[in-house]
Amino acid sequence: LDACSSLKHGEKYSFKFDKIGSFGMHDHLFHGNIMKVVVAEKKSSFFSISGLKSASAKPAINKVNYNLSTGELVAALVKECDHDQSCYMPVFESITKERGYAFAFGVVKELKKTDQAVASSCHRLAHVIGWTTYQIDPNHWKENLRKIDGDCNWGAIHGIVEQYVAANKKLDAETIKSLCVGEGACNHGIGHMLLVQTNNDVPKALADCKVLKIQEQHMCMTGVFMEGRNLQNLVDKENDTRSRRMKYWQNR
Numbered sequence: 001l002d003a004c005s006s007l008k009h010g011e012k013y014s015f016k017f018d019k020i021g022s023f024g025m026h027d028h029l030f031h032g033n034i035m036k037v038v039v040a041e042k043k044s045s046f047f048s049i050s051g052l053k054s055a056s057a058k059p060a061i062n063k064v065n066y067n068l069s070t071g072e073l074v075a076a077l078v079k080e081c082d083h084d085q086s087c088y089m090p091v092f093e094s095i096t097k098e099r100g101y102a103f104a105f106g107v108v109k110e111l112k113k114t115d116q117a118v119a120s121s122c123h124r125l126a127h128v129i130g131w132t133t134y135q136i137d138p139n140h141w142k143e144n145l146r147k148i149d150g151d152c153n154w155g156a157i158h159g160i161v162e163q164y165v166a167a168n169k170k171l172d173a174e175t176i177k178s179l180c181v182g183e184g185a186c187n188h189g190i191g192h193m194l195l196v197q198t199n200n201d202v203p204k205a206l207a208d209c210k211v212l213k214i215q216e217q218h219m220c221m222t223g224v225f226m227e228g229r230n231l232q233n234l235v236d237k238e239n240d241t242r243s244r245r246m247k248y249w250q251n252r
Helices: 070-081 085-099 101-112 116-120 123-138 138-147 149-165 173-178 185-196 202-209 215-234 240-252
Strands: 021-026 036-041
Touching: 070 085, 070 101, 085 101, 085 116, 085 123, 101 116, 101 123, 101 149, 101 185, 123 138, 123 149, 138 149, 149 185, 173 185, 173 202, 185 202, 185 215, 202 215
Parallel strands: none
Antiparallel strands: 021 036
C-alpha cells in the first residue's frame, strides 16, 4: 500500500488497488499520522448517469425526474449517495437549474432530517445553490443575493459573490457599499473574495473592507482572515475561483 520508505524531493509513489475492502496505512516518518483507505464497488446511479461525480467535475446527468417531491428526492439521494456530500453536490446544481433555489433549499431542509452530516453543516451544498443561481441569471445577481435563503451559514450568499468575482468582475468601492445593505453574512462573503481579488494582499483587502460602515467592517474583515486560513479546504467547482485561489496559495 505504501512505499515503505521515505521519498526524495520530487520523487513519487503510486499504488493501485485490485480488490474491495478497508486498508490501514500510516506515515513512516510521523507515526501518529494514520488513515484508512476504503475501496468500494462503483455504484450505478438512480439518476441514470454513470456514477455521480464530485462538484469539481461537470456532472454527466442525462435524465432526472425533477417532478419528485422533496421527500422523494431526499429518499433517493440518501439511498444513492450513502450520505456523501460530494455525491450530493452535482445533483443540487441540477435541481437548482430545474426547480430554482427555493425548491433546492427545500430539499436541503428535508435532507437535514435524514443526514446528520448535512444537519451539522450544509454550507457546501448551499455554495452550489449560490453558484448555480448566479450562472442561471447573472444579470439579476444583486437581487438574488438579497433574496436567497441564508440557511447553512449563508453558503448561497457566499456562492453568488464567488461567482461574480469568478466572472472576472471587480468588487470596487461602490459595489462593495451597495451590495449587502447591512447584511453581515453578505459582507463576510465579500471579505473572502476581496482576498482573492487582491491576490492574497491582506492589508489591501482589509483596506477595501473599510469603505463599509463601521458596524459592517468587522464581518468583512473576518471573511478576509477566514479566506486566508481556510483556503486549502474550500470546495469549489470547475470554472470557479479555485484556480485563481490556488495559484497564490501555493506561492505563499
